[in-house]
Amino acid sequence: MVSENVKQLLDEAIVRNTIREDRDYLGVSILGYNCLRKIQYSWKYTAPDSTHSAKTLRIFQRGHLFEEMVATYLRNAGFELITEKTRKLEDLPLDFMDGNFGGHADGIIVSGPAIEGLSYPFLWENKAVGVKSWTNLIKEIPLREKDNTYATQIAVYQAMLGLPNPALFTVVNSNTMEIHCEFVELDTEFAQKALDKAHLILSSTENELLPRVSNDSDYFECKMCSYKQTCWE
Numbered sequence: 001m002v003s004e005n006v007k008q009l010l011d012e013a014i015v016r017n018t019i020r021e022d023r024d025y026l027g028v029s030i031l032g033y034n035c036l037r038k039i040q041y042s043w044k045y046t047a048p049d050s051t052h053s054a055k056t057l058r059i060f061q062r063g064h065l066f067e068e069m070v071a072t073y074l075r076n077a078g079f080e081l082i083t084e085k086t087r088k089l090e091d092l093p094l095d096f097m098d099g100n101f102g103g104h105a106d107g108i109i110v111s112g113p114a115i116e117g118l119s120y121p122f123l124w125e126n127k128a129v130g131v132k133s134w135t136n137l138i139k140e141i142p143l144r145e146k147d148n149t150y151a152t153q154i155a156v157y158q159a160m161l162g163l164p165n166p167a168l169f170t171v172v173n174s175n176t177m178e179i180h181c182e183f184v185e186l187d188t189e190f191a192q193k194a195l196d197k198a199h200l201i202l203s204s205t206e207n208e209l210l211p212r213v214s215n216d217s218d219y220f221e222c223k224m225c226s227y228k229q230t231c232w233e
């Protein structure tokens with residue numbers, strides 16, 4: 001069918017045009033994974049067991065599109081937002097530990113409407129998620145109990161960028177387009193533990209494999225891991 005041919009061309013195009021970001025630093029966004037070995041694989045560009053499908057790549061792109069959308073909403077609401085697009089990267093120091101550890105914070109809100117209890121400046125992080133993650137992320141419990149990866153990202157940026165005020169975490173439900181907003185207090189102890197973890201990973205030698213999260217390949221995290229084959233076979 002002609003429509004199937006067109007769909008195939010679209011899928012092939014996104015796979016062909018997606019450039020794998022080989023970074024020479026440990027990314028903040030993966031530091032919150034529970035498995036040290038998985039972080040090591042991701043950091044050292046180990047090829048995943050299979051390449052990402054066109055659908056998965058579109059989901060990754062969705063995150064960037066929704067981030068820009070919410071940034072526009074914030075500006076329209078009167079918040080002054082600094083992002084990599086509005087300020088030169090060198091003015092927004094996002095690499096730490098001599099360039100071996102770093103990432104891309106979504107933005108910093110430097111001023112905006114006077115709201116009682118709101119102190120500027122503060123970090124802004126945004127996620128676009130499906131229904132399952134949305135249901136988890138809107139729970140009224142600390143972020144680190146809902147998603148350790150997101151909580152780690154925010155804590156590290158708050159600590160390393162010198163932004164002690166509570167960070168704004170926005171989440172878009174990509175099905176219903178609802179937006180969840182919550183403020184995340186800086187937990188210095190949690191941030192320090194994350195930085196200690198980064199030091200541990202960075203000090204691992206080229207040939208040393210860091211510990212697995214479990215001794216059982218059927219452990220739930222291993223079942224979902226994109227390095228399962230590499231790790232266990």
Ligand code: SF4
Nearest residue numbers: 035038212222225231
């Ligand atoms: S398969 Fe399990 S132990 Fe191995 S890297 Fe993945 S999560 Fe870690």
